[in-house]
Every structure is written in C-alpha cells, then in structure tokens.
C-alpha cells in the first residue's frame with residue numbers, strides 16, 4: 001500500500017449555533033505519523049475529525065492533504081478511511097459486504113473485491129467469519145470489521161474515533177498494539193481520537209491535547225508528561241493525575257497555607273505547584289501528613305494524605321503500605337521533578 | 352407443561368382481544384353468508400348453504416367489480432407507499448425546521464372529517480369558475496366525472512401517504528447518524544446512501560405499511576362512496592367492499608341482503624389472508640424476525 005500524506009489544519013473552527021465546538025485550530029501531522037487527539041468528552045475531537053473526513057464543513061479555516069486543499073471536497077473525493085465509535089457497520093449486510101462496500105461503490109470488479117476484502121480481513125483475523133452479519137459477531141470482531149472497511153480502499157489518511165472505547169479492558173490492550181502495528185506497516189497517516197490518556201500516550205507519535213474546543217499542547221508523549229504547558233495538560237495527562245497545589249512562590253520556596261516547601265531557584269508570585277504522585281515519597285523528615293485513603297492498585301499503592309490542609313496523592317512502590325489514619329512524612333522531590341505554573345495556569349518552570 | 356404455560360400467559364391478553372374483535376366477526380360473517388338473512392326474511396332466516404356464493408359467481412358484474420378492486424388497491428397502494436417513502440426521505444434530508452412543518456401539512460387531510468375532505472375535492476374539481484382545477488387547466492369540466500379513477504386514487508392517496516410518511520420518517524430517524532457518515536466516507540452519494548443503506552433498513556416498515564394499507568384499502572370505501580358512489584355511469588368505480596355495502600346496507604330495491612353482503616365480505620377476508628401470506632413470503636419474513644430480547648421462563 002502507498003504511504004500516507006501529511007495533513008495540515010489551518011485556523012480551523014466550527015460553530016454549531018452558539019456553541020463554538022472547535023476554535024482556530026492549527027495543526028500539522030506528518031506523513032505516516034499517528035497522532036492522538038486527547039481531551040475530555042465534548043471538547044471538539046470528533047468535530048475536528050469529521051471536518052477532516054469531510055462530513056462537516058469548517059466554519060473557517062482550511063484542511064490540506066499534502067499540498068491539496070480538501071475542505072470543499074465531498075468525503076468520497078478525499079481518500080480517507082474512518083472507524084466510528086459505534087463502528088457504524090451496515091446491519092443488513094454481512095461482514096464481507098460491509099468491508100466490500102467502499103469497493104462496490106467504486107465499481108471495482110468482483111474478483112478484485114473478493115481478493116482485497118479477503119486479504120484485509122485476514123490481516124485483521126476476521127477472514128473466517130465474513131458471511132456473518134454484524135449482530136452475530138463480538139464487539140472486538142465488529143471493531144476489526146470496521147477497521148477493515150476503513151483500510152480496504154487503501155486510504156492515505158486513517159481516522160479513528162474512539163475505536164477502542166467500547167471494548168473490554170483486555171481486548172483493548174491487544175487492539176492498541178495491533179492498530180499501532182498495522183498503521184506502521186501500512187505507513188498510513190492516522191489520527192486517533194480518545195479520551196483515555198493512557199491510550200494516547202501508548203499509541204501515538206504525538207498527542208494533541210484539547211480542552212473546550214482549544215488545542216492546549218501538541219507534543220510527543222514524553223514532553224507532555226515531563227513538561228506540560230499548563231495546568232490542564234498537567235492534570236489530564238498521567239494517571240493518577242498530577243497534584244496541583246494553589247499558593248505563592250517566594251523565590252526560594254512555595255507556600256500554601258501552613259505548608260512551606262523550600263525550592264532553590266523558585267519563581268515569585270501567585271501560582272500553582274505541580275508534583276506527580278509517583279515523585280512523592282514517604283520517609284523520615286518529610287512534611288508531617290495523615291493518611292486518609294489507601295488504595296492498592298495491584299503493583300503499586302495509591303495513598304491520599306493530608307499535609308497542612310492540602311490533600312496530596314502519593315503513588316508508592318510495591319511493598320510500602322501505610323495504615324489508614326497513621327501519621328507519615330511526605331518527601332518532596334528534587335526541583336527538576338516539580339512543575340511551576342503561574343496564576344493563569346501557564347507553565348513557568350523549571351526550564 | 353410449564354414451558355408452554357408462561358408464554359401462553361404472556362400472550363393471553365392479546366389472544367383474547369384477537370378472538371373477541373377479529374375472530375368473532377369473521378366467524379359471524381361466514382356463518383351469516385350461509386343464510387338468506389335479509390329485510391324480508393329478518394324474522395326467520397334459513398340456511399341456504401352455498402347459494403349466496405353461487406349468486407355471487409352468477410353476477411354478471413362480478414368480473415368488473417373484481418378488476419376495479421384490483422385496480423383501486425394496486426394503484427392507490429403504489430401511490431401511498433411510494434409517496435410516503437418519498438415524503439419521508441425528502442423531509443428527512445432537509446433540516447428539521449423545514450421538514451417538520453411540511454410533514455404536518457401532509458397530515459391535514461387525515462385530520463379532516465372525510466365528508467369535509469371530499470367536499471373540498473368536489474369544489475376543486477367543479478366546472479369553472481368555481482373549480483380551481485378547471486381554472487388552472489383552462490378547460491371547464493367536472494373533473495370528477497371526466498377522470499373518476501384519477502380522482503379516487505389521488506383523494507385516497509393524499510390521505511394514505513401520510514401514514515407511510517410517519518412510519519418511514521420515524522424509521523429513518525432511528526438510523527444512527529454515524530451510519531450516514533460512514534456511507535459518505537465510504538464514497539456513497541446521497542442516492543447511493545438511500546438505495547444501499549436506508550431502503551434495506553426500511554424493509555420491515557415497508558412490509559408493514561404495504562400489508563396494512565392493502566388490507567385497509569380492500570375494505571375501505573368511504574371516499575369512493577362520498578366522491579362517486581361507484582359511478583359515474585354504471586359501476587365505473589364500484590369496488591368489492593362498496594358493492595357489499597350496497598347489497599347489504601343500501602340496496603336499490605329497499606331489500607337489504609345481509610346474507611349476500613356477508614358472502615362478499617367473507618371473500619374479502621380470504622383475499623386479505625392470502626395477500627398477507629404472499630407479502631410475508633416475498634419480504635422473507637423469517638429473516639426479519641429477530642430473537643426475543645428477553646427470555647421468559
């Protein structure tokens with residue numbers, strides 16, 4: 001199959017009456033890259049995807065596939081494949097005819113249809129159940145059929161709208177890996193919409209984080225995790241989420257009520273101190289805290305503790321397990337593991 | 352035993368109603384058709400066996416009336432279902448704020464009393480300068496006399512189409528939006544989406560509307576009665592059920608022949624059952640029936 005093409009969004013916005021679902025979005029996706037659109041429900045991910053597919057007309061802005069401007073084109077002239085959240089398989093057609101549907105519309109000869117459908121279905125491991133109707137196969141198989149239908153016409157751009165959110169946790173993990181492998185093998189440019197940050201971090205080359213129709217940050221998973229641009233991204237990426245403490249930076253530390261944390265080289269002024277639960281530890285000489293909740297997560301233990309009126313989540317390695325209600329000391333990490341945000345939530349350090 | 356008892360209990364209210372309101376009248380009609388009950392024999396009717404049916408067959412107008420009935424049912428049905436489908440598709444494709452008022456407009460004739468509705472038609476079809484149709488066509492005629500069949504079919508069809516329109520519209524609305532998106536991404540034009548996705552998914556409502564309308568058209572005659580009363584001229588638009596009505600309830604000679612009317616009605620019942628079975632077969636009814644959603648024990 002041919003390699004994907006770059007996709008570029010320029011000043012893209014979409015308005016539904018009073019609701020501005022997508023606000024002036026600029027984004028570039030490299031050829032063959034897998035990019036995730038990540039954000040809470042209702043932040044405009046699907047709307048953006050549907051504008052790329054050609055279902056919605058943008059209110060303003062442009063969509064480019066390579067050098068070709070496509071935002072005025074009907075979906076059929078765009079060369080995209082799409083997997084919908086509900087899979088949207090045609091209930092009256094067998095899986096074979098579902099997957100064959102895009103080829104039938106292009107009047108591809110019968111023999112070729114048969115060969116291409118079988119090949120794509122085999123690739124996805126559903127080659128043996130093609131005579132069944134969608135209602136007669138499992139959710140995972142429906143998802144593969146939907147993916148096969150999107151891939152069978154060998155599109156340059158593959159759009160995936162929460163393709164895994166309706167699957168069991170177990171299948172979801174294997175499906176992640178499989179989609180990633182297929183996408184790499186085919187070299188197709190792919191956009192994956194998800195509200196699951198773990199999925200985005202695990203699968204994507206780069207992640208675009210959205211909130212309320214606005215792009216917050218567009219970076220690799222590593223950068224998102226280590227250098228979130230603002231408190232929204234900091235709180236949304238990573239699980240359990242980063243602790244964000246509101247207070248005042250004093251140049252040599254941070255103050256929130258009774259809590260005082262010395263930080264050499266800290267900024268000054270009101271703002272937020274961010275620290276990931278996995279970077280906090282329990283130990284002698286730490287800030288005195290009381291354990292409120294202990295939640296074993298299997299390999300790790302999540303502890304919610306209160307320090308001088310501030311609640312913090314602490315992720316402990318296997319083996320450590322304080323008693324509920326006990327007094328412990330919480331140790332803050334090196335300044336390079338801390339995150340500083342100003343009053344408006346924008347990242348100000350450390351560099 | 353228990354295995355059959357629960358389903359039986361679940362079905363019993365419906366069964367009772369069917370027995371009471373469907374089966375009893377059918378049986379009564381058939382029984383009646385074997386008697387010579389009429390105004391003159393009202394006090395002591397007697398069994399006459401198949402005589403009413405023999406009389407029916409001997410009727411020289413039977414063939415004309417039968418063909419009239421086929422023509423009336425087939426053409427009106429085609430108009431009803433086709434127009435209903437067309438209206439449902441058109442009003443579903445435009446934004447709701449245009450589609451909804453348009454659909455409401457089509458429901459008006461159904462809300463009007465038949466007498467008023469027919470009165471409006473008669474007004475429209477009268478000679479100039481009263482009749483709007485004559486004015487528009489520039490030919491002054493009583494169009495009801497000039498083209499009785501067209502009028503009968505259209506008058507029935509305008510009322511009937513709204514039924515299919517409502518059923519089809521709700522069926523189209525229940526199709527997930529993503530399915531339309533998927534078809535567009537797969538490369539389908541609007542027409543291809545309708546033909547390859549929407550229509551196949553409407554198989555069940557189309558079967559339902561077709562069967563229901565066939566049966567109600569077979570037995571309905573009120574608009575023909577009011578419009579032409581079977582005329583103009585000799586039995587031009589007389590259909591089976593209207594003939595039964597004429598024989599049984601408004602005989603020209605003042606003698607109302609219940610027995611003969613019942614025989615005609617009984618024939619209609621048989622035709623109705625045969626037609627229904629035929630529909631179930633061509634629509635591959637078994638394939639449309641789904642497994643029960645909840646199991647009962």
Ligand SMILES: Nc1ncnc2c1ncn2[C@@H]1O[C@H](COP(=O)(O)OP(=O)(O)O)[C@@H](O)[C@H]1O
Pocket residue numbers: 016019020021039040041042043044045046047048
């Ligand atoms: N067809 C539509 N008509 C009106 N509002 C819409 C439509 N589609 C989406 N919206 C609104 O736009 C916003 C973004 O929706 P969506 O893109 O579906 O979010 P997401 O996929 O991120 O959950 C929501 O507030 C939603 O209610």
Ligand SMILES: [Mg+2]
Pocket residue numbers: 042045046047
């Ligand atoms: Mg969505």
